[in-house]
Amino acid sequence: IGSFASLIILLIVSFFYYRARKKTKNVSPLLFPFEFAEEDEREKMITAEACKKAFVFLLFSIPIGAILIAFYPLLPNSFSFYPIAVLLLLSLVQLTVYYVSISKIYR
Numbered sequence: 786i787g788s789f790a791s792l793i794i795l796l797i798v799s800f801f802y803y804r805a806r807k808k809t810k811n812v813s814p815l816l817f818p819f820e821f822a823e824e825d826e827r828e829k830m831i832t833a834e835a836c837k838k839a840f841v842f843l844l845f846s847i848p849i850g851a852i853l854i855a856f857y858p859l860l861p862n863s864f865s866f867y868p869i870a871v872l873l874l875l876s877l878v879q880l881t882v883y884y885v886s887i888s889k890i891y892r
Contacts, residue, residue: 835886842882843875850875 853871860867 831887831890834890835883838886839879839883842879846875846878 850871854868857867
């Protein structure tokens with residue numbers, strides 16, 4: 786029950802923090818990724834193209850991830866974090882696709 790209470794307190798504090806930051810318009814780099822700080826049309830186009838490639842990757846990888854997670858009951862108990870590993874791997878590869886596509890566009 787202590788972890789649930791601390792989660793509720795964290796959510797309440799973050800709500801008021803975001804509300805206060807919204808009024809000042811100062812955005813922290815920890816809360817707003819650097820790659821979305823677009824200042825002109827070219828940067829917006831680059832971000833849009835990289836997001837499109839990452840979305841296309843997700844379009845094909847989510848069914849593959851679902852198939853991989855379907856094999857979870859067949860695995861022994863020694864690899865109990867298999868579904869979490871699959872989800873983290875999908876998100877890691879999605880971020881990699883995004884950053885690789887941005888680096889190719891800037892070359």
